[in-house]
Amino acid sequence: MRINCRYWSMKLQTGRRTDRYRRVAVRLRAPLLVAAVAAACGGCAAVGVKPWEHDLLAEPVMQLDPYPIETAMDDHIYFSKEASSGGRSFAGGGCGCN
């Protein structure tokens, strides 16, 4: 019985702590995200290649969206059949009712 009480007491404390951490985490989420992006951008300076090493990246297939019509058609189909949309670009117009 005592063990049970201690267990529940610990659980309640843990719950309170979790709530507090969650509130702090929510409050810090935006600044942390900005800091992470800034750090990532700063780190980007150390990553990359020289101009003459862009040969493979210059191939059309290495474009982020080499077939925009295909992407737009796929986005429209998935927008009409699933509850999610967007991601890399704007979802585009239409009812998507059917």
Added chain:
Amino acid sequence: MSRVNQGATGLRGALAAAAAGLLANGQAGAQEVPSTPTTVIDSAVLVYHEVGRVQAIEPTLNLSQKIGEDSTLSLGLAADSLTGATPLGAVPSSKAQTYVRPYKIIPLGTPVTVTTASGGSTVVIIPPATGAKSQVLGASTTVPANTYPLDRGFYDRRIAGHAGWEQTLSSTLKIDGGIAYSKEHDYRSESVHVGLTQDLNAHNTTLNAGLNYESDLSFPLGGTPTPLTAMNANWKGADESLHEVDAVLGITQVMSRRWLASLSYSFSDLHGYQTDPYKLISVVDAVSGQPTSQLYENRPDSRRKQSLFLENKVHLPSDVVTVSLRGYKDDWGVKSVTADLRYRLRMGADYYLEPHLRYYRQGAADFFHYYLVNGQAVPEYASADTRLAKLSAQTYGAKFGVRLDDNQELNVRAEYYDQHGNGSPAGAIGQLRQQDLFPDLKAYTLLVGYTMAF
């Protein structure tokens, strides 16, 4: 094969690559070699076939024209035609069910010669109100027992167009903007967007930001129904509007000579009519599970959507792998993950084969219910549209492409989409335990694309 390609690079390739790097602007690492075409014509035809439901065909044409050294004009036109059957949202029953909808308004006293409407439904005359100068014809459809209720009279035509302009402001900065328009027989959408692209770190990093505003108008056939009222064939309410603001922030990074990574965050804020005016939700008897009435669904007027999209492209010695992941959530309670994998297998200099796999999983919206129960309080928002249910889907496909010459490519893609959810939810009542409340959706697509640059 890889040796041949590497060998082909040689001095010419090195010079082209150096020039590409020096001339680079726009998307990190995706610079064109000096022979950048001034005009690109991109076209495709999509044939879409859902098993037992919607069929669609969609031709699309895009034109991109360089104007001077620093500007590009783009124009696009798409049309689609859809016919077939779409779910009503109602539950199946062990008894035949009859559904009605408004069909047409005619001047009072006009002889009615039509006996059938589209989709095999029967025309019924709605008694006009006293003093009315017109009367409404309704369409009545009977769904056989133990059959998932579908609206078989559904058809749609859509035409869409867009125009855009991209302006290079400096060797590292670009601005772009555009407008888009889409019109269906019951829906219109207009949007305007603007974007900025900034290169950093010797064109190894690209930051991009975009803003889009969209204004939509919904004018359903038969008018807009009052949410959560009983299905009827009367002509209904006025048009409804929807306003949407979207923002995208992204970063693209050259990780190595063979690896490009991109991360985007997008946010959308929607206000206005987001209910599907054609969808119903059944109210069932608490014991037998038999539908006692059908109500028009109701969704919240506001929605906030967020997603995080990560894409990686890796150039292997010969082939190219593209992997993307998307996490999505909104304040309707929907959360989803999407994973996408493409592997481009180069087959000699002019051919390629690209298998494609996509996996998607979503949780249900807070207000999704398979049905409502008679005698219980009707919630403020309720929809039985299975697209808002917990579901998962897989896409399997392959694309075959042929480079006809230096400036032309023809490709053909075939895909199979399989969506499934829980057709036997826990706690189903009475006869609903014997019904499939979420039949699988299976769709095939065939896409033929042709690109010409000169």
